[in-house]
Amino acid sequence: MMNQIPEVIRTVPLEYYLYFSTALFVIGVIGVLTRRNAIVIFMCVELMLNSVNLLLTALSAYRSDPNGQVFVFFIMAVAAAEVCVGLAIIVMIYRNIRSTDVQLLNYLKW
Amino acid sequence: MPEIVMPNNNQEMALLCLLVPLLPLLGFILNGLGNRKLAKGLVSLIGCATVLASFLISIYLFLDFTANGSKPYLVDFYDWISVGTLQIGFSFMIDQLTLLMMLMVTGIGFLIHVYSAGYMSHDENMGKFFAYLNLFLFSMLLLVMGSNYVMMFVGWEGVGLCSYLLIGFWNKNTNYNNAAKKAFIMNRIGDLGFLLGIFLIFITFGSVSYPQVFLEASKVTGIDTPVMIAITLLLFVGAMGKSAQLPLFTWLPDAMAGPTPVSALIHAATMVTAGIYMVLRSNVLYVLAPTTLDVIAVIGLVTALVAATIGLAQNDIKKVLAYSTVSQLGFMFLALGVMAFSSSIFHVLTHAFFKALLFLGAGSVIHAMSNEQDIRSMGGLRKWLPITFITFLIGTLAISGIPPFAGFFSKDELLAHVYEHNKIMWVGGLLASFMTAFYMFRLLFLTFFGKFRGTEEQRHHLHESPASMTFPLIVLAILSTIGGFLGLPAVFGENMHVLQNYLNPIYDFARIANGAALEAPHMDHATEYMLMGISVAVAVVAIIIAYVMYVKKDTVPAPETAKLSPIHNLIYNKYYIDELYDAIIVRPLMAISTAFHRFIDVILVDGIVNGFGKFVMLSGRTLRYAQSGVISFYVLVMVFSIALILFLNFFIG
Amino acid sequence: MITALLLFWPALAALVVLLLKGQGAKKVAFVAALVEFAIALFATAGFTPEVTAPQYALDIPWIASAGIGFSIGMDGISLLMVLLTTFLIPLIILSAFKHDYKNPNVFYALILFMQTGLIGVFVSLDAFLFYFFWEVALIPIYFIAAIWGGENRIKVTFKFFVYTIFGSLFMLAAFVYLYFQTPGTHTSNVNAFYQLALDSSSQGWIFWFLFLAFAIKMPVFPFHTWQPDTYTESPAPATMLLSGIMLKMGIYGVLRWLLPVVPLGVSQWDEVVLILSIIGIVYASVIAIRQQDLKRLIAYSSIAHVGLISAGIFTLNEQGLQGGVIQMLSHGINVVGLFFIIDIIYSRTKTREISSLGGITQTTPALSIFFMILLLGSVALPLTNGFVGEFLLLSGVFQFNNYFGAIAGLTIILGAVYMLRMFQGVMFGNKSTHTEGFTDLTFTEMAVLIPLVIMVFWIGLFPNTFLSISEPAVINLLSIIKR
Structure with a gap:
């Protein structure tokens, strides 16, 4: 059953994965650049990470190289940890300034 | 071939030689450490006894030297500085010239120490005074006894230091301190020349030791080579500073700020003649550079004339003597310039006698007059100071060149050589000696004749000096009277010139190098008599004029406030040479110093350094605006940068 | 070990x-x-x-x-x-x-x-x-x-x-x-x-x-x-x-x-270094003449002295290098002594301005002697330590280039000018309000100055003690440079 996953993945052509993950990544980047809410920015960051995960999985399947999938697990683990810390920070920020607007956070200016 | 100077391995002789300078050094240490602690009697005893012992040892060395066939020898003590081929030994060379100078220095030094015991007896720092005097003798003895140029330089600078310390002896007075500083600095200008001369000697001859240098120099072929001219001129610059020749003579009159015995010992009899000693010691180098000798002759003559004219109008008893010293030194250099080496040293010797006498006499007068030095306030002193008067008269006669006093023989011999060499210079020399006779008798008449012009208080205090001061006067007066017989001219018979015969061997190397130049002039007796007659006549005329002016007409020089004729004003103010130096050297130097510091150092050089710092600060200040604190802006920049890198990587690289 | x-x-x-x-x-x-x-x-x-x-x-x-x-x-x-x-x-x-x-x-x-x-x-x-x-x-x-x-x-x-x-x-x-x-x-x-x-x-x-x-x-x-x-x-x-x-x-x-x-680099640039050093000698000495602050004066004099050392060692001849080595010792001793004396004066008068000082010598024979000796060492009077170094250094520079030697030699004149001016201003003349009641050296102060003065004369009289230690090393250095 598990062996068939790569085959299932391979039913879709590689280009589609590439386009899709690029699109996801760009959406993430644009989201980070344009949105002001810290939580949305955070979600966009996750989106970028997942686009990379998708690409790694796809390539791993096409090239029959499990290393790619190992990396995906690493990334997911790191992302989980990151979410913990990141969300905690955002909560702290919200408690302090009653907002999650990143534009207000310019204390490091000059 | 002259004898090569051999080291003397006789331990006792070496010890004796060492003791000559070491005893005054011992006196210096004892008196210096014991200043204000030792009793005054003990201080003068230490000061005088050490010098007397040196003098006696010098006599012994002199006799021993003559008894052992007059062979010059070296006494090595240890290697002082040795670096590569530059080997400088701490060693002495004993030859005729050294012995002569040793006798003169310690002999006159002793007399002046005795004199000082009386003269300085009221000063609280008498111990310091004797210490300095002893240190001076130590340095002067190193100067004349050293066996190489560096040792001479050691003594040379040492006597300069002592001169500095003694001129500024009364150091509460700023003028005295300035005079001391001026003396030291002017001497240092000369010293630099001397030092460079030593370097050039080392490069040229590969050694600085006299025997090697003279031996190498005697092998030099070709006269007047540039390097020989350079060496001799550089050495002469040193002599100019120490012996107060133009243009470095202005320190000597100022040096009269020191106590009078100092003026007598250092600034008349011994230190200032070091320049003559140096030229004489290097005679082999100088005969190889006739151009330098011409320069020396001209500078000597001009100095003699300039100083003599200034002397005509001075009213300070010591200043008159100081200018007379400068003038006489000019004579000595004139003699060196015409290669009358022995006449020069002969004049050094007689001058030491009579000028020390005159200075000590002046000191006695000043002592009696309660430190008054202005001759306008003196007059008629012969009644109160008979011994001083008679000895001063002898000194004056000697310096004026009246036979049979010492100055006559030396000056006459000197002028005879000049006459042979160059008639115009002879006329100049005669003129200078005319002026000498005039101003010296002016001084004598104003001081000792006529009516007393000082205050009542001074008159009340007038007294003959104590025996410790008159004794040296009498001894020096005797020497000034008979000293001339050391060098009787040829008209009184061949080989009567004791001094010249004695010193003859020191020119051996010079004879090999350039024998032709050293040939003694052959003068027929008629000319010789004529020259003698002329010099005596000139002196007598000068004395008569002075007598008429200052005794018959009883003229007194104009007071400070009087208006003087332009020429009188010019010479009264010493041709404004001090003012000239101040304007062209001292002030610009001070201005440059300030300018260097304020503008170049602080603004330019440090400005560039601080400019670097400021540039970094400014860059930081500008770039910090990029740090906006807007995170999305940072991310935007990051994304664009990544895009740019990717773009460059794929499409350009 | x-x-x-x-x-x-x-x-x-x-x-x-x-x-x-x-x-x-x-x-x-x-x-x-x-x-x-x-x-x-x-x-x-x-x-x-x-x-x-x-x-x-x-x-x-x-x-x-x-x-x-x-x-x-x-x-x-x-x-x-x-x-x-x-x-x-x-x-x-x-x-x-x-x-x-x-x-x-x-x-x-x-x-x-x-x-x-x-x-x-x-x-x-x-x-x-x-x-x-x-x-x-x-x-x-x-x-x-x-x-x-x-x-x-x-x-x-x-x-x-x-x-x-x-x-x-x-x-x-x-x-x-x-x-x-x-x-x-x-x-x-x-x-x-x-x-x-x-x-x-x-x-x-x-x-x-x-x-x-x-x-x-x-x-x-x-x-x-x-x-x-x-x-x-x-x-x-x-x-x-x-x-x-x-x-x-x-x-x-x-x-x-x-x-x-970098011997080849040195041979390309030694003249430039010598010129810089010699400019430094004259320049710093001239500036020192007018300094009012004692420490600053000695600081500039130090630049002048070091300029001469630097000029001497870049001549790459034995006199210059040995002179540099011995002068390093002498300069260290003299300058420490002089700064110490300035410190003594400063701690008693609370000023380092020459114009506010004067007349100190009247009550301080011991200080005067030590100050004088260190000063003479510094102006390179023969038989003190400074002379040996300066003589060898100047001799080295003179052998490198006669004119350089002559200009560098100005240090002996200018050095006398600023040092004597300082000494006169501080020690001679009449007492000022600051120097009233100036006391002579204490035992501890003497204990510092005596060893320094002994070294002034030791190096001045017997420089070979030290020259002989460095000579083989210097010759070896020269042989490496000139290989």
């Missing part, structure tokens, strides 16, 4: 001193410094000058994989520098006794730490070790000056620190470059550096990289402007450390790490 002992003893002592409380620290520090001097004397007793290879050498791997060794040892020049350092530091500590500095344990510990840095510089035989100690020596002096200094201390010491660090980074860059030029698995040992035969163009720029570091430290004109301010603002012991020993690091660096490493 003796070298290692010399190197680490002061650091060890510093740690002990640091733990002490109160003014007792200075006594311990003084004793420790004396012990260090005794060790140095012991090393001198067993030293054979004729052997040119480093003696008491120790070479253990430090960063073995990179070929960097903890390599120390002494030849004649190093030994003289170590002797100078170990001789002066007890006196400097003793000279500080009369002040009650706050936190004395830190103060004296820093001095001892600095000694380790200084000794390290003089005994290192490995470029990175040298660099390490070079910077180590800087840190304590920075703190001494910045904590116990005068009013402007923060600004001035910051500039000093940044300026010297700036220079040493160039040196580090040059060392790294040289390191990668060594054959095989690379080494930073001094001998490997000596054996490099680089082409003359790369030697040319390495020369400037190294020279910059050393020139700032010495300092040579026009890299000197940190120095008068730093000397003036630092507390007296720091000024003595800086002028007496630390500037010798720069000269020593030239001797050990510049001349033999």
Whole structure:
């Protein structure tokens, strides 16, 4: 059953994965650049990470190289940890300034 | 071939030689450490006894030297500085010239120490005074006894230091301190020349030791080579500073700020003649550079004339003597310039006698007059100071060149050589000696004749000096009277010139190098008599004029406030040479110093350094605006940068 | 092993001193410094000058994989520098006794730490070790000056620190470059550096990289402007450390790490260095003439003296180099003595302005004598230490170029001008309000000055004692340079 996953993945052509993950990544980047809410920015960051995960999985399947999938697990683990810390920070920020607007956070200016 | 100077391995002789300078050094240490602690009697005893012992040892060395066939020898003590081929030994060379100078220095030094015991007896720092005097003798003895140029330089600078310390002896007075500083600095200008001369000697001859240098120099072929001219001129610059020749003579009159015995010992009899000693010691180098000798002759003559004219109008008893010293030194250099080496040293010797006498006499007068030095306030002193008067008269006669006093023989011999060499210079020399006779008798008449012009208080205090001061006067007066017989001219018979015969061997190397130049002039007796007659006549005329002016007409020089004729004003103010130096050297130097510091150092050089710092600060200040604190802006920049890198990587690289 | 002992003893002592409380620290520090001097004397007793290879050498791997060794040892020049350092530091500590500095344990510990840095510089035989100690020596002096200094201390010491660090980074860059030029698995040992035969163009720029570091430290004109301010603002012991020993690091660096490493670079640029040095001599002497602050005056005179040393060693002849070595000793002794006397005057009158002083000599025979002797040493009067050095240096410069020698010789005239002006202004004349009631030297002050004055005459009268120690090393150095 598990062996068939790569085959299932391979039913879709590689280009589609590439386009899709690029699109996801760009959406993430644009989201980070344009949105002001810290939580949305955070979600966009996750989106970028997942686009990379998708690409790694796809390539791993096409090239029959499990290393790619190992990396995906690493990334997911790191992302989980990151979410913990990141969300905690955002909560702290919200408690302090009653907002999650990143534009207000310019204390490091000059 | 002259004898090569051999080291003397006789331990006792070496010890004796060492003791000559070491005893005054011992006196210096004892008196210096014991200043204000030792009793005054003990201080003068230490000061005088050490010098007397040196003098006696010098006599012994002199006799021993003559008894052992007059062979010059070296006494090595240890290697002082040795670096590569530059080997400088701490060693002495004993030859005729050294012995002569040793006798003169310690002999006159002793007399002046005795004199000082009386003269300085009221000063609280008498111990310091004797210490300095002893240190001076130590340095002067190193100067004349050293066996190489560096040792001479050691003594040379040492006597300069002592001169500095003694001129500024009364150091509460700023003028005295300035005079001391001026003396030291002017001497240092000369010293630099001397030092460079030593370097050039080392490069040229590969050694600085006299025997090697003279031996190498005697092998030099070709006269007047540039390097020989350079060496001799550089050495002469040193002599100019120490012996107060133009243009470095202005320190000597100022040096009269020191106590009078100092003026007598250092600034008349011994230190200032070091320049003559140096030229004489290097005679082999100088005969190889006739151009330098011409320069020396001209500078000597001009100095003699300039100083003599200034002397005509001075009213300070010591200043008159100081200018007379400068003038006489000019004579000595004139003699060196015409290669009358022995006449020069002969004049050094007689001058030491009579000028020390005159200075000590002046000191006695000043002592009696309660430190008054202005001759306008003196007059008629012969009644109160008979011994001083008679000895001063002898000194004056000697310096004026009246036979049979010492100055006559030396000056006459000197002028005879000049006459042979160059008639115009002879006329100049005669003129200078005319002026000498005039101003010296002016001084004598104003001081000792006529009516007393000082205050009542001074008159009340007038007294003959104590025996410790008159004794040296009498001894020096005797020497000034008979000293001339050391060098009787040829008209009184061949080989009567004791001094010249004695010193003859020191020119051996010079004879090999350039024998032709050293040939003694052959003068027929008629000319010789004529020259003698002329010099005596000139002196007598000068004395008569002075007598008429200052005794018959009883003229007194104009007071400070009087208006003087332009020429009188010019010479009264010493041709404004001090003012000239101040304007062209001292002030610009001070201005440059300030300018260097304020503008170049602080603004330019440090400005560039601080400019670097400021540039970094400014860059930081500008770039910090990029740090906006807007995170999305940072991310935007990051994304664009990544895009740019990717773009460059794929499409350009 | 003796070298290692010399190197680490002061650091060890510093740690002990640091733990002490109160003014007792200075006594311990003084004793420790004396012990260090005794060790140095012991090393001198067993030293054979004729052997040119480093003696008491120790070479253990430090960063073995990179070929960097903890390599120390002494030849004649190093030994003289170590002797100078170990001789002066007890006196400097003793000279500080009369002040009650706050936190004395830190103060004296820093001095001892600095000694380790200084000794390290003089005994290192490995470029990175040298660099390490070079910077180590800087840190304590920075703190001494910045904590116990005068009013402007923060600004001035910051500039000093940044300026010297700036220079040493160039040196580090040059060392790294040289390191990668060594054959095989690379080494930073001094001998490997000596054996490099680089082409003359790369030697040319390495020369400037190294020279910059050393020139700032010495300092040579026009890299000197940190120095008068730093000397003036630092507390007296720091000024003595800086002028007496630390500037010798720069000269020593030239001797050990510049001349033999890039001989071709030196032959390209020696005239430029000589000209800079000679400009510095005249320039600094002229400036010194009008200075009013005693410390600043001596600071400028120090620039002039160091200029002459620098000119002398770049002539690459034996007189110049030996003169440089002996003058390093003499200058260290004289300048420490003079700064100490200024400190004595300052602590009694609370002023260093010449115009507010005067007449001191009337009540202070002992101070006058010591001051005079040190001054005469400084103006190079024969039979004092200064003469031997200046004579040899000028002779070296004169042999290199007659005109250079003549201009450099102006130092003996100008030196007399500013020194005598200072002496006259301070000691002679009438007493001022500041100098009223000036008392003569105390026992401790005498104890500092007497050894210095003894050395003034020792070097002046028997310079061969020291010249003979450094002579084989200098000849060896010259043979490496001229190979």
